[in-house]
Amino acid sequence: MGQDVLDYFLSSLGALFRMRRIYPPGTKQVLQSARQASQKLAEWGQPVRMTFLGNDTIVENRRIETIPMSFRALFQSLQQLGFESVQIEADTGGDDLMAWIETVVSKECIPYRGSKIAAGSLKLERRAEPRSVLTRAVTGYLGFLAEAQEVLSDLESRKSEGLVRAREVVCAIVARLAVGRELFQPIREMKNFDDYTFTHALNVCVLSSALARALRLSEEMVNAIAMAALCHDLGKKEVPREILNHNGPLEPNEWLLMERHPSCGARLLLDIPGVESANPLLPVVAYQHHMGANQSGYPKVQGRLPQHTLHFASLLVAVADVYDALRTVRPYRRALTVAQAATILIRDALSGKLHKEYVSSFLLLLNVLAAGRRVVLSDGSCGMIVETHTGYPLCPMIGDEQGRIRDLSDPSAPTIWEVKEDSTGDLQ
Numbered sequence: 001m002g003q004d005v006l007d008y009f010l011s012s013l014g015a016l017f018r019m020r021r022i023y024p025p026g027t028k029q030v031l032q033s034a035r036q037a038s039q040k041l042a043e044w045g046q047p048v049r050m051t052f053l054g055n056d057t058i059v060e061n062r063r064i065e066t067i068p069m070s071f072r073a074l075f076q077s078l079q080q081l082g083f084e085s086v087q088i089e090a091d092t093g094g095d096d097l098m099a100w101i102e103t104v105v106s107k108e109c110i111p112y113r114g115s116k117i118a119a120g121s122l123k124l125e126r127r128a129e130p131r132s133v134l135t136r137a138v139t140g141y142l143g144f145l146a147e148a149q150e151v152l153s154d155l156e157s158r159k160s161e162g163l164v165r166a167r168e169v170v171c172a173i174v175a176r177l178a179v180g181r182e183l184f185q186p187i188r189e190m191k192n193f194d195d196y197t198f199t200h201a202l203n204v205c206v207l208s209s210a211l212a213r214a215l216r217l218s219e220e221m222v223n224a225i226a227m228a229a230l231c232h233d234l235g236k237k238e239v240p241r242e243i244l245n246h247n248g249p250l251e252p253n254e255w256l257l258m259e260r261h262p263s264c265g266a267r268l269l270l271d272i273p274g275v276e277s278a279n280p281l282l283p284v285v286a287y288q289h290h291m292g293a294n295q296s297g298y299p300k301v302q303g304r305l306p307q308h309t310l311h312f313a314s315l316l317v318a319v320a321d322v323y324d325a326l327r328t329v330r331p332y333r334r335a336l337t338v339a340q341a342a343t344i345l346i347r348d349a350l351s352g353k354l355h356k357e358y359v360s361s362f363l364l365l366l367n368v369l370a371a372g373r374r375v376v377l378s379d380g381s382c383g384m385i386v387e388t389h390t391g392y393p394l395c396p397m398i399g400d401e402q403g404r405i406r407d408l409s410d411p412s413a414p415t416i417w418e419v420k421e422d423s424t425g426d427l428q
């Protein structure tokens, strides 16, 4: 069904709101507008989800830049009343729409729970323990961390509402990424944060959605991957905290516990009612994200799976996962620079651990494989990228120290082995 049918519904909902502000409840004009809105909704034939987060207004997966006059007054009232999320079922009748609009006109407190309409705040009660200064800084910086934390806490305790809220947060993130780089940029630069697992989940979500979008996947797939990325490490809940924050290499028995987090995560997600129908990728990515493109990782599957059995979304999320883990400070090591992390991604791609094309696209996105970058090649020589081949960014044209141009897409040519730090400081 076309987007304009949804716009007609929103306009008729806006008209109902305007009519009800002019005329008393139950008058002919109000009843007629309610009937019209319910008819438009039936034509649309699907539930309508609206999200209001900060300055963002998202209807379904679409960020609305300029709210049309026909429903601007309604949306402004919803925002002023503190509504962050509104879900209207496809079969909502005129009476239900009127009942809800009545509460908006009379400025009643949120949340609203009707049989067909649920509207309220995205936030659950705040946790008792105070957030650290760093977490507050990140919350202010990214805006989405608080929502992501609450969504993940919900899912950790197997609440199905978490799924709906996760979808909303992810849609808001993806919609924002579509507009600019304002979310991607801070993630690219950020390295030292606490509340590691939460922040990491959000980073991997943003990075994976940016990569999925760069790979020109459909909007629906970008959202599904973003949500799976947000939930990829939920199984870490089952790993003792001392092991997660262990200062130094893990003992073999500790590794065994750590290696259980993908299967714990998949099981935890499958236990949440409605997960498979909402997004079947969630348990798949949670289970496979450490398996590796060449299946050298974990969990080990007896007799190995055929290559194509690993879902591409798991391979895509794995690239963002490895990168973010390297860029974040951990109790046992400093955060790596972009150049150091990029070097590791390239070596993992060459060894087959990470998916080569996804690493290439990711490094292009990070602007690492751009003209002017200095690199060390696998034969020990140094050079500078002079041109990147479209489609083969890992094999660019290199100008070497003798002034020769070497084409790394030639099968006999060496490969990039190290990305050098940039003197301009943007690869710090």
Ligand SMILES: [Fe+2]
Pocket (backbone or CB within 6 Å): 232, 233, 261, 289, 290
């Ligand atoms: Fe993990």
Ligand SMILES: [Fe+2]
Pocket (backbone or CB within 6 Å): 200, 204, 232, 233, 321
């Ligand atoms: Fe992870």
